[in-house]
Amino acid sequence: MASLSIENLYKSYGNVDVLKGINLEIEDGGFLVLVGPSGCGKSTLLNTIAGLEEVTSGEIRIGDKSVAGLPPSKRDIAMVFQSYALYPNMTVAQNISFGMEVRKVPKEQREAAIKRVADMLQIGELLNRKPGQLSGGQRQRVAMGRALVRDPQVFFFDEPLSNLDAKLRVDMRTEIKRLHKRMGTTIVYVTHDQIEALTLASKIAVLKDGYLQQFGTPAEIYDNPVNMFVADFMGSPSMNLVPASVKKEGEAIAVTLQDASGADFDLPVSDPGSLGDFVGKPVVLGIRPEALTDPHGADRTSDKVVERQCMVDVVEPAGSDTFAILHLGGKQAIARMRANAAVNAGESATVAFDMAKVVFFDPATTERIR
Known part of the structure; x- marks a missing residue:
């Protein structure tokens, strides 16, 4: 060798x-x-x-x-x-x-x-x-x-x-x-x-x-x-790539997404890095399906899990997992939930976003924002 x-x-x-x-x-x-x-x-x-x-x-x-x-x-x-x-x-x-x-x-x-x-x-x-x-x-x-x-x-x-x-x-x-x-x-x-x-x-x-x-x-x-190419190509299901915008309130940085109805909701970013350079600008939020889940399925070791209400469009039971199709930022997003997660199509559900596992991309260059 x-x-x-x-x-x-x-x-x-x-x-x-x-x-x-x-x-x-x-x-x-x-x-x-x-x-x-x-x-x-x-x-x-x-x-x-x-x-x-x-x-x-x-x-x-x-x-x-x-x-x-x-x-x-x-x-x-x-x-x-x-x-x-x-x-x-x-x-x-x-x-x-x-x-x-x-x-x-x-x-x-x-x-x-x-x-x-x-x-x-x-x-x-x-x-x-x-x-x-x-x-x-x-x-x-x-x-x-x-x-x-x-x-x-x-x-x-x-x-x-x-x-x-x-x-x-x-x-x-x-x-x-x-x-x-x-x-x-x-x-x-x-x-x-x-x-x-x-x-x-x-x-x-x-x-x-x-x-x-x-x-x-x-x-x-x-x-x-x-x-964004690597994010989308690697993984099955692939990483969710959701349009968002960056806002700043005091010293805090957050990203704003839209739910299925078009209403805005914010997600806090505790470690923004270079994201502060994009305040008032569009970004793409990347989150893996397993980091977008039901509250009981979220990583218990993470202290950056944020819960929000999201409308479930489609539910796909897959044996060991349940996949819930959501609409975020005008795009389809896949949440990987526990097999027995209580989610139903056409109903709102509490969804946990693990912000420790979120990455951001510049929509103009498609490159990762560090």
């Missing part, structure tokens, strides 16, 4: 810039997830790191070695593709060992490697089957096994779970996380699924239109988004 460093990376196709000054670094044994909407450049970034695409400019280092200009075979990497890319006429064992055969690895070593990864991935009983006899999850395990026998410095996963059904995606996500913990390998993982990113990563890189929007731990990305 090895660290990975990317410095000022650009990639263009003719006059079209696809990657625009990417800077990233992941430590030995780290799990880097590249996430973003379709067309953001994440797969192109993965391909440039792997050597499948040439960079226009910039530096890529695996460990302490620059890999500029090196083909994939010289970068000591292994890839797991979305399509599995298994040979249909070969057995599972032959698929796993094919790369070793090409490299003239002795038969005894090949058999030992097959057994090692088969035990690790619990596919020992599948070794004599062909891909057409396997389920999607089994094929994915075989594709992972083929990469694991390489024992490379870095593993690359290109949307490996996108072809699986919802339950199997969850199961395989757990399997990949368990595998990473057991082996301590460095992994670069591409997905458009932000839940995969949050649950798997030690570091997340959020991309949009070829630009790196934010790079940090899952907690940093989720709790402290740098702009």
Whole structure:
């Protein structure tokens, strides 16, 4: 395994810039997830790191070695593709060992490697089957096994779970996380699924239109988004982004929101930071659904919970939670409440706002107000 460093990376196709000054670094044994909407450049970034695409400019280092200009075979990497890319006429064992055969690895070593990864991935009983006899999850395990026998410095996963059904995606996500913990390998993982990113990563890189929007731990990305795009993209349900205005009474700062009827109500801001520069101006208040809840579901360790009356538009029971759709500032907002919260559609309910978990954005620039 090895660290990975990317410095000022650009990639263009003719006059079209696809990657625009990417800077990233992941430590030995780290799990880097590249996430973003379709067309953001994440797969192109993965391909440039792997050597499948040439960079226009910039530096890529695996460990302490620059890999500029090196083909994939010289970068000591292994890839797991979305399509599995298994040979249909070969057995599972032959698929796993094919790369070793090409490299003239002795038969005894090949058999030992097959057994090692088969035990690790619990596919020992599948070794004599062909891909057409396997389920999607089994094929994915075989594709992972083929990469694991390489024992490379870095593993690359290109949307490996996108072809699986919802339950199997969850199961395989757990399997990949368990595998990473057991082996301590460095992994670069591409997905458009932000839940995969949050649950798997030690570091997340959020991309949009070829630009790196934010790079940090899952907690940093989720709790402290740098702009409205990251706030809206990361999390399910995503962060509520509510139009508001800033007011000052004496030394106190508050934000004013509108309820469903258009009436104003204020929320105090105990730690305004730079928000004082926006007095009399519009801002966007960001609050996660779990910080907008029923009074009994609010964080009991927080001393900044404020209760207000809000009209409930729609109630969505979801087993362990109840989601209440409110209208704040002329926009829909989602409150995550307890399963047995006493809320009804068309009625007013007491809603707790945890102001310790609120963030603010400049609507003109969409950037976070610090």
